[in-house]
Every structure is written in structure tokens, then in C-alpha cells.
Amino acid sequence: MLLPALKAALPGARRGRIDTTYFDTPDRDLWKRGFILRIRKTGQSLIQSVKQETPSAIVRGEWERETDCGAPDLAAIRRTPLAHLIHKHRLGASLRPAFEVHVERISFVLGHGGAQIEVAIDQGDIEAACGKLAVCELELELKRGDQAALFDLARTISSQGPLHLSVISKAERGHLLARGAWGCSAKSSKPRLGAHMTCRQAFQAICQSCLHDFMLNEASFGTSDRVEAIHQGRIAIRRLRAAITLFKPMVFDDAYARLHDELKWLAGLLGAARDLDVLAERMPAAGDARPAGLQAFAERIEAKQRRFHKAVLETAQEERARTLLVDIVAWIEDGQWRRRPSDLPDAALSSFIGPRLKKRLKSLLRQGGNLGDLGPEARHRVRIEAKKLRYMGEFFLDVRGVAISRKLLKRFVQSLGELQTALGEMHDEEAKVPLVEAEVQSWREEGNGFDEAAISAAEQWAAAKVDTSAELKNAKRAYLKLAKTKPF
Template sequence: MPTETELKLELMADAEERLLASGLLGEPTSRKELRSIYFDTPDYRLRKAGFSLRIRTSGASQMQTVKASGAASALFARDEWEMPITGDRPVLDYTTPLKTDLDITAEALLAQFSVEVLRRTWNVEEGDTRIEVALDDGQIIAGDRRLPLRELELELKGGGANGLFVFARKIDEIAPFRFGVRSKAERGYSLREELRPAIKSEPILLDRHMTAASSFQAMAEACFRHFRLNEDLFLQNRDASSLHQARIALRRLRSAFSIYKAMVPDAESIRLKDELKWLANTLGKARDIDVLMAKHGSGDLHERLETARSEAYERVIEEVHSSRARALALDFNKWLRCGEYLELPETAELRNTPAAEFALQALDRQRRKLKKTGRCLAAIGDEQRHEARKAAKKLRYACEFFTSLFSGARARKRYGKFIGRMEKLQDRLGLLNDLVMAPTVYEAAGLTDIAATQNGINEEAKEKLITVSQRALDKLIEAKRFWRE
């Protein structure tokens, strides 16, 4: 079954009107009013198993579609099953996994939410690339809750994928957008739930026989999705936890670049890493103030920190809305799918290495680096200890990235113990870093008078944290590696 290549673009306020008025698309080739009803069991068995089921009505015709995503799509040769039906109730037979694998009956399904849109489509050409453009304008409805929908999809119909991004850039110059990372089904389910303050990273499902290049793309896409989900939440709620998770997503993405450094030596990857660092630093300055506020729950200092945080949050919002941030998202996605690194002769062997083999080497390498940098934390300076902390984070992220490649019972047991020790180490190194960096953070927040009254760093507390950090690091190094027999 051929894989669809498409970009999902979420248009920003008033962007749709500007795009239609610009003449870039011309007259649509079709207009359709679509109504889709999504079904699931009361306890969301379909969603939990990685499936969605909808009945779409267009005029007098009705089509039932079952889609698989994530772990579910990896188990089947197909990821979509369609059949025409009559009526507004699902029809389940043995042609889909819902009956054969989940043993779900049509009677067990209830309507959960609906999507109503006006869909306009265009066929455009960008160089040798043929693109189908679909604009959906409408809403998602779940009970008495509504979510406006303004989504543009660019689907590759022929030619090179590079043309998709060239055309997307033309759109952004007229009508700014953000890359969409959620399906309509995901957004519908979110309407039925309480708004989460933040979203943690999701498991990354890798196949042992996929290439190293494909595993990198899967990781990078997952990290970008993690960032975008929390970026949207932060813009809605300005919550410290969504800011924190957005920053973690960028750190994980930068770690992926580092883990695959030998495979992505091209100039564009270096530039993108610098841009990701810029964005991460913007979020990091606000996050540093959040950390200080957690230590000062009330009083004049808390109020001053609150003012500083408000200003830092405004800077974050300004930057993520900037043309620089939008260009970074577009450039990153273009490079990930069409970049020079995918064609370099000198990295061909590494790109085509099986993912499991690459993972073994990468995990060993990250472990060795942590062991070397953290050999004697008491005998090195703060800067070197910070390097040990970064090495610990990279090892943690590498473990999370590659864990699906080592799924045996013994590997899973070892992974649990390894990650448990990893978490203890990171907690202690994090406390040590907060202690050392506090004066600098006060100054960066404009609280120079507070920084001056800190009387330096509490050396006794620092020594205790170094001692417990060393103990945690040594225990981690002693732990059996889940990726080795």
C-alpha cells in the first residue's frame, strides 16, 4: 500500500481569507460539505488500541473508514479500511481488525463527536511536483463543546516532495501557519476530556530492521510533535508545565541530532541545530524563573519573580509567533524529509545500517561518555559537572528513543531498573545545577539586588549534592545494560 506524503497546515487568524484573496490557488476544482461522525466504545477501546472509525456523509453518499495509527498501524499491511455503507450506524465485519483482533461489535459503538466542514480542493503544480490542496473550514462538535477548524492539507500526487515545501513557503508568505500534528480524531477526543496542562513525550515505535536514517526521521518527527502539542497548550493556558514539556521536546530533538551526528554532517543540519538552540534558550529563560518561583511561594520576592516571569512568557509568545520560528519549523521539516544528508555518499553505509545495530553502538557510546565525564564529580569544576549532567540527559533520551528495539522480557526488566537509576541521577544533578545557577538566574531576571544578597553558593549543600550525585552515577554505571545480552 503506497504511503501518502502530505503536509497538514493549521492556518493562523485571518490567514484563510488572505490566502483565498491572493490568487495563489485560483478557483477550486470542487466544493463539498462533509459531515463525519466518529464512533468508539464508552471506554474508548478503539482509541486505546490505536484505531479510529468514522462515517462520512457527502451529499447522498456515505463512507465508513477505519484507520490505524501508532502501534496499531505497525501490525498490519494496511492502515486504512474503507467501505460504502447505508445509514448512520457502523458496519463491522471480518475485513477490519476491529472485529478480528479487538472483538468489537457494532452494537458496542457510540457516536463520540462529529466534524462538519466545507472542503474546497485545488490541483496545483510546483515545478515537477503535482499537489492536491484541500482546505477544510468548519468545526468539531462534542456535546455542547465546539472547536473551530481551519486546516490546509497539501498532498503529494506526483514528482518530488521538495515541491511541497516550496509551495508551503509561498503560502506562509501570504497566510502564516503552524504545522499540524494532530488528526481530526485526536482533536475530537480532546474535546471530550478536560484540557491537559501539558503532554509528555509519547513512545517511539521503531522496527529492528528499519534503517538508521528511518529511525532518525521517526525520532525527530516524534520530538517535533511533542513540541507542537505543548506549544499550542502553552499559547492557550500559559502554564509552566506546558512550557517545560515544550522545552524538553526541543532538548530531545537536539539530542537526536547529537546521537546521529555522524549521519547528519551537512551544513543545513548544523544551522538547524543552532536555530533549535536559540528557541530552546528562549524557553529556558522563562523556565529558570519558574524553578525559582517554586522555591519562593510567597512574599515580595515571589511577586517580583512573578513580574519577571510574565515578561519572560511574553517574550516566549512573541518568539514562537515570529517569522523566524515559523521558518525554523518549515526548514526543519523540509530538511528532515528531503535534506542533503539523505544523499551523501560518505554516509550511505551508516544511513542503511539496521536501526537495532545502530542503537547498540549509540547507547554504548553515550554510556561511555557519561562514565568518562562523571568519573570524579568532586574533583572537577562546575562547568565539567554541567557536561556530565548533559551527558546523563543524552543517555536518558537515547534509552527512551531506542527502547522499542529491545522488547524481550529480560530487556524490559533491565530497562525499568536502568531508567529508575537514571531518574535518581538526573534528579540529583538537577538540584545541583539549580543550586549553582541560582545567582545567574536572579541576575538574568533583573534581580541583581537579590543575587548580591545570596552570599555565594551554599558550599555545604553543594558538597552533599555532589556526593549523592556521584553515588547515583556509580550505581547507574554498575547497572546491567538492557540493550546487551
Template sequence: MHEIELKFQIPESRFTHLRQRFLQGRTEAVRMQAHYFDTADGLLAGHEIALRLRLEGTQWVQTLKASGAHGVSRLEHNAELLADAARNGAPALDIDRHRGSPAHQRLVDVLGDAVLHEVFRTEVDRIVRVFTLPGGAEIEAALDTGQVVAGTARLPLREIEFEWKAGPLHSLFALASDWVTEHGLWLDIVSKAERGTLLSRGQSHPAAARAKPPQLAADADGPALARAAIGSCLAQVLRNASAVAAGSRQPEHVHQLRIGLRRLRVVLREMAPLDCGLDPGWESPIAELFRVLGADRDQQILEDETADALVAAGAPPLTRPRLPAGAEPLDARVQHAEVQQVLLAVQAYAMEASAVSGGAHEGPAVAALGDRLDALLHRLIDHSRGFVDASVDDQHAVRKELKRLRYLAEFIAPLYRDKPVARFFDALAPAQDALGKHNDLAVALAAYRERAATESEAWFAVGWLAAQQARSARAARKALKRAGQAEPFWHGKPRG
């Protein structure tokens, strides 16, 4: 069966009020102890599979879960054990209890002959409440407190889950939205199984998620194409947002979250003409978070790569410059209710749990995007001609347009043959790198120019960076011209 749920972390300062609110309905309390199994090298965790034995009150249940789409849908199979199977404590693990389920087949394919052993356990006090909503919707909510235990390591748990059971799926998102607004919840797609695996390895956060191509059909209409593209964005955004909201300052989490948000903004902007129900109101909160993340990345580049390059060039000693700090730390910005509401709305859209206008665009949606890609590609050569003499802002606008070309092309690339697709992106890559380096130099030059107004030692950096930027502008111009000559794969024959 497919499990569809939304899981949220609860701010410590809001927990007492949330618990009181939760207990206003009919609830049931259950104490649970779960034992999680994997191979010595973490084979199941590496394939996003969780296998556990859990004592729920007096009943042992063996559960197998495997990842699904959008971070909120999963394959799940539960096997309740007979009383005699657990007569002498925890029962023995038996993967054949899941035979016949889709999750079992995935487990068998991954596991092979590898040996399973217990890696960690969870101890959870759960309060369950079922919400019956208009339209026949039934949502089961679970308020969990407890801990994850791996050897001598402990990790506290304080989270709430909303699981769709029946009725209109949009009711799940509507209910969750109300609780986000009232209690300051933030989405977290890192499961208890993943947290246990991380704890057993001495790690705090999962690896950063990179972009993956969408799954779509060649004859997809506007809404189907937009949903597939947004689903691809969400797979990257939600995992990295979960890490940053949980306090990660790892540069790769921040970087990949920013990429995911940029890809999402490309969908909102470039697929809007397909009239596929995309809400323009989603753009503003995403853009603001993107800006904050960009400032953080600029600071990291300034403090590390640029400063090291200046030292190697013989610059006099200087304290490393800092860009203006944001009013809130990154975790608080990701947790912000406005951001969380947009992430919920975008998930609802991707899972067909929101209204779609549709119907206004005639003809295949992929063909319409091909026309837009042609226009973006043809402009690269025009941009290359005046790039060196353009203002910094105009040069940055060219870089953003190049990224729109790349990401929009990536959304339809799975429909076409591998070699033409690879040749196209290989042609774009040097321009992306050249413009990225040029932009980093522009940010650094502005920071050191401001510094030179009060510290004369900074003038060495200004002169050196200005010279580097002049060279990087010429390199970017050449790379842009070559990129503009790339052969558009979307003019070719799609896969059969």
C-alpha cells in the first residue's frame, strides 16, 4: 500500500500549547518501541528502505517501508505478529512476512544474500487523533515524543505527523496548513529510520540532495508537465530544506537548496503560459528565501576562496570582509510560516491535491517549451557581443537567463535521446562555469571596494580583483558565444 503523510518538527516553545490543542479531541495513547535493521554497510538506508519490528502497546508489528514520490508518499507493508511469535520477548525478524508486496520485491532486489542486524531502536510515546473532515476525509494525526537510541548515543524526538486515510487528498494539506499557521511547524522529510541511521554513524544531517530528472510522458499536457517538473524540484528542495531548518550550515545543503528553489522558480515562470494552475503567489516567499541563501553563499565564497586567492597573490594582511548579516539565521528563515505554506501548496499541486485551471493551451506542452528554449538559446550570442562592456547587473541577468535555459531544458531532457542531450549540456557547461566565476569576482570586488574606503590595505585586493574580473569577462564572452551555437536536442526525434 502507499502511505501518504506529512511530518513536521515542533518548536520547543510551542509544544505545550500544541499538545493541549491536540488533546481537545478524542485521542488514544500508545507506547512504542521499535528495532530497526540493516546490513553492516547500510545497504537498506542507501536505497531508502526501512525495516523494523515495533511493539505497539502489546502488539508486535513488522513493517517494511520504501521511498515514494515527493517525499510524502511511501510504499509500506505491515505484518502483525501472532501472540506466540512474540512469546519470549521480541520476535525474530522474517522478511518473508512481506512477500507479495511491492516493497518486498524492492527489498529482495537490494538485499540479495546480505545479512541483517539491529542498528538502532526508537522509544516513542505516541498520541493518536483521527480528524473527520467535510467531504468524507479522514486524517490520522500522531504526536510523538521520545528518543532514538544507537549504542550510547541518544537523540530526542518531538514531531507530529498527519497521514491521509480516506477522502479528498487536499484535506490532508488543508489540515496541515492550519496547524502550521497556529503552531509554527516546519516540514521535515527525514524519517525516524534515517535519523537512527545517522545517529549510528555519528552524523547530524543526511547528505545534500542533488537535482534528479522528472518522469513524464511525451504527450503530457501543461498540468502533467508542470507537476512532473515540480516533483523533481521538490525531491531536491524538501530534503535540503529539512537539513537547513534543523540547523545545518553545511555549504552543500545551502547550495543545493538554492539550486532547487531556482529550478522551482523556473517552473513557475516558464510554465505559467501553459495555464496549468500554477499560483503566482508562490513566487515571492521562494524568491526571498532564495535571496537570503544567496547572500549566505556569497559570504562563504568571500571568506574562503576569495580570501585564500588574495593571500596567494601576496595581498597584505586583512581581516576577512563580511557581507551584511541577515536579520534571522538560515534555519529560522526556512522555518518561516510563509515559506512552509508555499512548500505545502506546491506539494499539494504536485500530488494533484489542488485545483488546476488547465485547458487554455492548445497543442503538446513540450512543443511550447521548445519554442521558449529556442528564444533563450538564440539570445546567448546576442548577450555575448556586449557582455564585456555591460554593467554588473546586466551581466548577472545574462547568467540568470543561462540558468533558465539549462533548467528548462533539463525538465524535458528525459524525453530525448541521451547523446544529443549530453552534447547540449556539455556545450553549456563552460559558459555556466565562466559566468559563475565572473559573478563571484564581482561580489568580492564590491565588498573590497567598500572596505578600501576606510582601510587602505584593501586597495591591493581591489586592483587584483579588478584585473581578474576583466579577464573573466572576456572568458565569459567567448563561452557564451560557443554556448549559443549548441545544437538544440529538442529539435531531434524523441525517444521511441
């Protein structure tokens, strides 16, 4: 089915087959440094392309040259940034095919909002040593005009059909497939930041890194690795929210509150599934270690896990979530905040971030000053603040000038992690009681075959006190280390 927004331009569409070979070293030296080298065959034409990552996920540096050979032409890349990398590390002789992409493409240019946008619809597959991966996607490329029109068209298309925005390129999917890692959960990636960056550039790079991590894990929500993928996807959204909070003085505009609330909604969806996964992980294993009577309750929790995982997968594909991703990318790249009269976007990164982190550290130290006397809710708030601050600090570990020294910043992040982990263990233990109580109440209200023995066993397991004094001691130790660290 062709989407209404595209129908008018279809009669002038071009059709053709595109075969592309991507090259890299066995250690993926190009990909690790943000480069792509490929040779694309369209008809009888061969085009060699070099692409380079930029802080934007929708804009990349690109250099193209015609070639008459199916192997990399090193002379043709002489005037690209890749030439220095290949020469410095003598990589020329190590380049070899990494994977191939074969697609049938329908492409046309569409006028929208005063802009000219090329639309390409690709169907085919990615081939690597580890197997094949189907490709079915629609690409939009701004040829002329304002990029606001590009995002408006993406939003319109997303509302008309089940199309889902992704910044995971064919190149990245190919590299993951070649490693046997496609469909697996992925931990947080590091944004490519530098001391030379402005606040605007750093904010965009961080947000795009978080969105990339979410979308990469979202692709695994329906796989056997879904428990960890949901966990890592939730972390990606939390890191994104932490970045938006950190840069709030610069990016606050009319869209800020709405996007903040929508991201909170998405985090809540993932959080509900994650809470249930944690509860299941804490239950005694099946067999001798599981008390008699607890098996039926465990099976009920497992069934509910499956429902929650399905809900996460389905909701992520619904229009609300699809539109949110388009809106957040549009806001990051071209939001109203970029046109507000302010010196902050072009300010030096180090002059802005250090004071912001220092202010949040002081607030955290005030909240956790009497950690041993705090109740569960207050300790949980300290944990949340420590987690946010750790995410914020991690973004800048490799950026000179943000802290007095990288060593102190690393120690700062490490202490935050230790504090978060210790308090997290205590919270997970405390949280199992209300989670079990809610599930028991739900089971009773259903009134169809609930098992009193199973309920009793679950209540006894949840109520059993686990000694968390060691975790509290670890939390206090981490707090003292954090208080002594003076990174800013």
C-alpha cells in the first residue's frame, strides 16, 4: 500500500537495482573511527563513497568518485578525511569486503512545504558471513529547502502507515550482522565529543547517541534477548532525559515540557516491564531452591512478563511512539530553542558543563547527608539523583576542561556508580513487597482459580527480611568518597 503523502509523485519514479559492497579491515578500524567505505553498482556505473559520522544522525560527511574497479581505489580517497587514517595506520592492504547490500529501489523527488525531498524505497537484503537480514525501508533526503519540511513529511508519513523512524543505517546493520550481533541487546555507546565543541554540538551528539542506543535495542524487543534489550532501551531513554535536563537552560522552549512528558511516558512503559523482570530474577530458581507453593505464583509472574514484553513491543510500534521519535529528532536538530536569542548554544562546552555538574553534585550531597537515617523513599530519591548525575558525568569522561582532571572525573563517576548500585540493591529488595502485594490483590480480584497456597507462599517470600546492612555500608562508603572528590 502506497501512503497518500507519496502517491502524487509515484508516476515519475525511477526503478533500479543497487548492489553495494562495504569494505573495512578485519578489526573494523574504519567503522570504529566513524568511517564508511563502499562501492555501489547501479546499472553499469560504479561509485566509490566515503562517509564520515558527524554530531548529527541525519547529516553525514560524504565524498563520491566514479571508479572502474570493484576494489577500493586509495587514490580516489586522497582528498577525504579517511586518507589520513589509512595512511597513518597503513590500512590499505588490510581492506576487504565486510558485507554486501542488494536492494531494488524506487526513488522520486517530492515537493513538500517548499522543499525538494528525495524519497527512496528499498527492498532487499544485507548479506554477511553470518547470514542475511531483510531490508524494507523508506529513506528521505533533503535536496533543497528547509529541513523543517523534511521532518514534517516524516511526521506525515509516520501518521499514515506503520513506518518507524530509525537512525540505524544499513552500514551499521551490516557490521552487526557480520559480527553475529544483530538482534542482540546493546549497552550504552559513547558520544563522540571534543573540547572544541560548542554546547549545541555536544547536546546534539549526546542525544543522537542515546536515540541510537534506544533504536538499536528496540530492534531486539521481540527476540529471545528481550529482557536485556528492554533494560538497555530504558537506560537509553533515561540517559536522553538526563541530557535534556542537563542542557535545560539552553534548550528550554515551547516543546520542552511536552517532549519531556512523552519521554517520561515511554520510560514508564519500559519501567513497568523492567520491574517485573527484576522481580522474576529475584525469585528463587525452579527446583529444590524454590519453596513449595511458590511455583504457581512464579508461573503467573512469567505469564505476566510475556504480556508486558508483548505490550512493550506493540506500543513501541504504535503511532504515539513513532511520532515521538520523529518529534524528538526534529527538536534536537531544528527545534525552536536553536532560534532563541542566546549565547549558550555557541558557548564553549567546558564553561557550561562543569558548573552544571558541580551544582547537581552539591544538591545530591545535601540529599544524602544522613544516608543511614533515611527511609526507603528518601534513599530511592538519592539513588535516582546519583544515577542521573552518573549518566551526565559519563558523557564527558573524554572531554578535557569539563573537570579539573580526567582522573577526578572518572573517580566521580565511579563513586556515583557505587552509590547507585548499593542503593539499587536495597531498593529492589524493598520494592518486591508492594509488587507482590499488588499481584496478589489482582489475583484475588480475578476470582478464577487463584491458589491460596501459592498466594501464601508468595507473601511469605516477599515478607522475608533480607539483611541489607552490607549494601547500606557500601552506600555510605561511596557517599563519603563522592564527598571527598572535588572534580570541578
